[in-house]
Amino acid sequence: MVYDAKFFKEKRNIDVFLYHEATRILLQRKAVMIRNTATGEGKEYSYDKLLIASGARAFVPPIKGLDRKGVFTLRPLEDGIAIKEYIGSNSPKNGLLIGAGYIGMEMAESFTEAGMKVTVVEKMPSIVGTMDDEITEIIEKELNSKGVKLLKSKAVAEFAGEDSRLNRAILDGGEMIDADIAVVGAGLRPNSEIAREAGIELGKTGAIKVNQRMETNIPDIYAAGDCAESYHLVLGRNVYIPLATTANKQGRVAGENIAGGEVSFPGIVGTAIFKVFDLEVGRTGITEKEAKVEGIDYVSNVIEHGSRAPYYPGVSPIRIKLLADKKTGRLLGAQMVGREGVSKRIDVFATALTVKMTAHDMRNLDLGYAPPFSPPYDPILIAADELHKKLQGKG
Amino acid sequence: MVYDAKFFKEKRNIDVFLYHEATRILLQRKAVMIRNTATGEGKEYSYDKLLIASGARAFVPPIKGLDRKGVFTLRPLEDGIAIKEYIGSNSPKNGLLIGAGYIGMEMAESFTEAGMKVTVVEKMPSIVGTMDDEITEIIEKELNSKGVKLLKSKAVAEFAGEDSRLNRAILDGGEMIDADIAVVGAGLRPNSEIAREAGIELGKTGAIKVNQRMETNIPDIYAAGDCAESYHLVLGRNVYIPLATTANKQGRVAGENIAGGEVSFPGIVGTAIFKVFDLEVGRTGITEKEAKVEGIDYVSNVIEHGSRAPYYPGVSPIRIKLLADKKTGRLLGAQMVGREGVSKRIDVFATALTVKMTAHDMRNLDLGYAPPFSPPYDPILIAADELHKKLQGKG
Structure with missing residues (x-):
């Protein structure tokens, strides 16, 4: 996308073979078998050093009718272009998204803005599995307010339709959903x-x-x-x-x-941010769900505080959930949601996690203050301070 | 502003004496002499523990005519209210600001938005003395583009006018400036x-x-x-x-x-942020100017990079100047200016400075990425990486 084969050859004298697939690594011979996908021809290339940068592919659950026109995965780049073209030439009215992860959330916004009625089907009981309920409940409200229908603990069994096209999806329980375009975003596999x-x-x-x-x-x-x-x-x-x-x-x-x-x-440290409609959402470190799975003894806390000085136009609440190790006070994770000021505040926590900062250390950070950008006590400091008090048994 | 005397008494059982001035601390007697400013009456109050929280006052340079109507300082709160009232009832056309610090910058915006032609007089050769030229040159461009006139290396000698009101200011060299309101913001004294x-x-x-x-x-x-x-x-x-x-x-x-x-x-760590017209400006740590005064052996670098993914609507350049200790690579300071995404990115540097991070450590930080909020390599990482290379003699 950013560079092409010509750029690599001209600027860096690197040969790039497009339409070639590495099919086998021959360790003893320090070589790789390469197949020209256009001609089918195979050839052996030797190496001194080898880099495997083969990426990932979309995980596609076993759903009937995956080959119907209008059903897409979102990987690689070509899928994105194909989806855009399909929308352009077919003007679908009902969009279906399988999986309520980051991609599902971003697609829910895109499809809604493209004029579709959108349904999201998620097989787990909660959306955005990498976050805790105190954050996802706000995302759910936002989806609701924008008319997105959310079906949790549900799975699509079949993509159906009259001809080769998608017209509806059938859920495991038999329920039918109108859909003339569907995107399966059920995670990646290496x-x-x-x-x-x-x-x-x-x-x-x-x-x-x-x-x-x-x-x-x-x-x-x-x-x-x-x-x-x-x-x-x-x-x-x-x-x-x-x-x-x-x-x-x-x-x-x-x-x-x-x-x-x-x-x-x-x-x-597990940092991720995304935008869904008017919300900024971010996370770094581990969630409460993860801490439980890991058997970590943690203390957690949820606060809400303004994104700007209370009197400044445009101020809106930011919700922060923090986790710290119960014994040491070391910060374990942060999750955040709000209408502004989330994405970079998460980076402050990501930096703090990297150096193993405690909630106690964090509450004294010398963060910037100006009314258009933050209250005198930034939400970050309030969250750290409240968690610190809780760790000390005063919260 | 946020709490009143009644709140303290009712919610926290703390007596607050308004219109009372502490005039003397009597160490031997563990007491403070207090004068009731309404009645002039003095009284001695004893203490077990004493907190001095007497704040600061505006430094007012010796300018003739400071007592003219229309001349203000910006401290305490009452000054701000008085300025607002004066503008409301006098509709000044020409605003004059003495001092091009944070307050001067914020007032330049406010006065321009109130419809005034604004002049800023700064006695030093550069504006915003707490920042280096690579940052202030962008601020100067912004002031220019908004019609603010900037006079550097100049000082006001006299506030003059026909009656008791301010009509013009006379500079040290004799130059006259039309002004019917002036604010002196030349720093604070404890x-x-x-x-x-x-x-x-x-x-x-x-x-x-x-x-x-x-x-x-x-x-x-x-x-x-x-x-x-x-x-x-x-x-x-x-x-x-x-x-x-x-x-x-x-x-x-x-x-x-x-x-x-x-x-x-x-x-x-010396963090400060402010807004001036459409710019966000921030700094933390020390500047190159300060490093020179301190005799610190430093390496510095200036980069410019987009605030969002290059293809995302609303992307705009952020300029970052970084300083690190030449020998250890320890980060010494960061300055930043841009149309968005500056104030919280400065907080990431403030956090890094607090824990004495090096440029090398910073370039690997796991910061969030989503096209609406940042490019895959955040400007923070680019700045740290470039500085790291320079420290290694590769830059």
Whole structure:
């Protein structure tokens, strides 16, 4: 998207083979079998250093009628273009989204703005599974107020229609939903098969296991991006959270090391932000749900405070949920939702998590104050202070 | 403003004596002389613990005609109300601002929006002295584009007029400026006289010297807010930077310790943000100017990058200037200007400065990414990465 093959050749003298697929890694020969997808021809390329950057693909649940016209996944880029073209030429009236994750939320907004009546079907009992209920309840209200219909704990069994086109979806229980376009956004799976088949170690997540230098367990083979795991600085172990920012950083580190450098990517803290209609939503670290699964002894707190000085036009409430380790007070995670001022405030927490700050340390941070941008006590400081009091048994 | 005397009495059983002035602290007797400003009557009040929270006053340079109608300072609150009333009943056409600091910038916007032709006179060769030229040149462009006239390296000698009102200002060189309202915003001075006269130690800044518990050098006497110094975590010594956020935090810490608690205020990093017309401006840590004065061996860098994904509507450039210690790479300061997304990004740097992060550490931060709010590589990461390269001699 950003660069093309010509750019790489001309500016950096890198050969890019489009329409070529790597089919097998031959460890002993330090080579890769490459198939020209246009001609079907296969050829062996040898390497000194190899980077696997094979990305991820959309997970598509086993639903009948996936091949109907009007049914899309949202990966890779071509899917996005195809969806746009389909909307342009078919003017669908009823949009159906399978999965209420970040993509589902963003698509709900896009489809509504394209004039569709939108239904979101989520198989779990709550939307945006990477967040806790105190945050998702506000997102649900926003979806409601914009006319988006939300069906939780439901799954689509079949995409149906009169001809080859999608006209309706049938839920597991038999319920029918009008739909002339549907997007399945049920998460990503790493394209790690080529690595696994070569005997390169995968993590428990199914993605390629790498160290901080982005090296796999096989010498001279690196992996980076959506096909690889990341080290989670709060959890203290590898996770699979495929996001563009992480992929970018991993790619740089792998590239620099392959070129003889000596750099490392320390890891992530699980930061993610998205926009859904008039809401900004963000999270970093771990949620209460995750803390429970991990068996971590935590204290959590929810506060609401204004985005600007109370008298300043445009002020709106920001809700923050924080988690800290009960014994040490170390911050474990932050979630936030509001109409403004969320995305960068989450970055303050992400920075704090990276350096293992406590709620006590955070409440004294020297954050900026000006009436158009924050109240004298920023919501960040209020949240940290309240959590600190709770940790001390005074909250 | 936020609470009144009645609130304190009813909700917290605290007696508040309005129209009373503390005139002397009697250390030996652990008492304070209080004068009722309405009756002139004096009375002695004894204390177990004493908090000095006497604030600051506007510094007013020696200009002739300061007593003319239409000449204001911007401290205390009453001045703001008086200015508003004066504008309402006199509809001034030409507004004059003495001093191009934060207040001068904010007033330039307010006066322009109130329909005035605005002139700002600054005695130093650059505006907003707490920032470097790479930032202030963008602010100057903005002021220009909004029709604000800027006179640098100039000082007002006299406020003049036909009757008791202000009609014009005369500069040191004799130049005349039409002005029917003027605001003098030439900085603040701590109200520390009562402390000094009692023998309480002041810092080199002239403000009351306090430790992290907000204790003065005299047992049982505390100071907090705009009358007191703060410890600067980057400079490693006390400074006088009177800002509302710091005052709030110091007050809480002093109060908690006076009530028998054991808390401390670690210090500040010099964060400040303000809005001027369509610009957000922020700074934290120290500037290049300050680093030179301090004799610190630094490396600095200036970058410009988009506030959102390049294709997202509303994207605008953010300029960031960073400073790091040349030997250790430890971040020393950040300055930023742009049309959006500045105020909270500065908070990320403020957090990083607090924990003494290096440029190298910062470039790997797991900051949020979503097209409406940031590019995949946030301007923060680009700035840190470029500075890191420069530190390594690769920039």
